[in-house]
Amino acid sequence: xxxxxxxxxxxxxxxxxxxxxxxxxxxxxxxxxxxxxxxxxxxxxxxxxxxxxxxxxxxxxxxxxxxxxxxxxxxxxxxxxxxxxxxxxxxxxxxxxxxxxxxxxxxxxxxxxxxxxxxxxxxxxxxxxxxxxxxxxxxxxxxxxxxxxxxxxxxxxxxxxxxxxxxxxxxxxxxxxxxxxxxxxxxxxxxxxxxxxxxxxxxxxx
Amino acid sequence: xxxxxxxxxxxxxxxxxxxxxxxxxxxxxxxxxxxxxxxxxxxxxxxxxxxxxxxxxxxxxxxxxxxxxxxxxxxxxxxxxxxxxxxxxxxxxxxxxxxxxxxxxxxxxxx
Numbered sequence: 001x002x003x004x005x006x007x008x009x010x011x012x013x014x015x016x017x018x019x020x021x022x023x024x025x026x027x028x029x030x031x032x033x034x035x036x037x038x039x040x041x042x043x044x045x046x047x048x049x050x051x052x053x054x055x056x057x058x059x060x061x062x063x064x065x066x067x068x069x070x071x072x073x074x075x076x077x078x079x080x081x082x083x084x085x086x087x088x089x090x091x092x093x094x095x096x097x098x099x100x101x102x103x104x105x106x107x108x109x110x111x112x113x114x115x116x117x118x119x120x121x122x123x124x125x126x127x128x129x130x131x132x133x134x135x136x137x138x139x140x141x142x143x144x145x146x147x148x149x150x151x152x153x154x155x156x157x158x159x160x161x162x163x164x165x166x167x168x169x170x171x172x173x174x175x176x177x178x179x180x181x182x183x184x185x186x187x188x189x190x191x192x193x194x195x196x197x198x199x200x201x202x203x204x205x206x
Numbered sequence: 207x208x209x210x211x212x213x214x215x216x217x218x219x220x221x222x223x224x225x226x227x228x229x230x231x232x233x234x235x236x237x238x239x240x241x242x243x244x245x246x247x248x249x250x251x252x253x254x255x256x257x258x259x260x261x262x263x264x265x266x267x268x269x270x271x272x273x274x275x276x277x278x279x280x281x282x283x284x285x286x287x288x289x290x291x292x293x294x295x296x297x298x299x300x301x302x303x304x305x306x307x308x309x310x311x312x313x314x315x316x317x
Contacts, residue, residue: 002277003276003277003278004277005277008277027272027278027279027281028233028256028281031232031233031234031278031279032233035234059252062251062252063252065251065252066252066253066256066257076264076265080264080265201272204270204271204272204279
């Protein structure tokens with residue numbers, strides 16, 4: 001027995017009310033529950049609400065285990081990003097950045113009131129602002145697949161606090177600024193690649 | 207099977223093996239297929255299945271297709287090229303493991 005559009009809407013609202021905020025996660029859960037309820041209706045010859053209720057009583061906890069409330073910190077993404085950093089082309093970029101900083105005194109291009117350290121910080125903050133605009137204004141729906149990538153920005157933020165502390169007046173070493181420039185550039189490339197992949201994925205949802 | 211700890215380490219291999227045989231499958235279908243093959247002995251829970259599928263997808267071993275089916279969207283999974291190669295390795299590994307366990311559990315039957 002196939003569920004009607006109203007039935008589907010009912011399950012969707014139920015999941016939304018259970019705090020399943022990410023559209024991609026909810027869509028998959030919805031299909032799982034709907035298929036199970038359809039089979040239950042057929043096997044036990046009961047109506048939608050009865051089948052839905054008895055299915056959820058038993059399975060709700062297990063189903064909602066797949067829910068994510070915030071992107072937070074994903075170990076998989078971090079490992080994936082580290083693997084990406086170790087690709088030969090990326091290492092080449094890293095080495096080029098190092099050679100560049102070794103030969104060019106970048107601090108000369110910045111003033112005392114706006115140091116190179118501040119510049120890196122501004123880039124980091126801009127990326128965070130871009131993230132909010134992209135999610136809230138451009139996408140409208142929340143997708144876990146893309147939001148989890150931004151967990152990396154939190155890691156960079158803490159690294160920055162540790163290595164490029166604004167209260168510390170010492171000029172950072174060439175190695176430190178290379179590391180940060182490398183991380184930010186790699187992140188931009190990684191992020192662009194992921195957004196490209198995500199866009200093909202998102203198109204399927206329409 | 208009551209002790210789900212026993213199959214947890216092989217879950218990814220089970221999923222990949224099924225996908226190799228069936229071409230493409232969606233989440234609910236995988237749980238039902240496993241139940242059917244093992245005559246209800248093995249029950250893959252939703253809480254274990256979906257994280258495993260998402261991890262395999264993030265690792266580039268699975269590809270995703272979304273289709274509209276009966277008023278809703280359905281996410282199908284299938285092996286990527288990398289996944290197909292990896293599947294062969296993992297199956298060999300699992301077979302080796304089963305053989306070793308058999309030797310330990312029932313030494314007389316082993317060779």
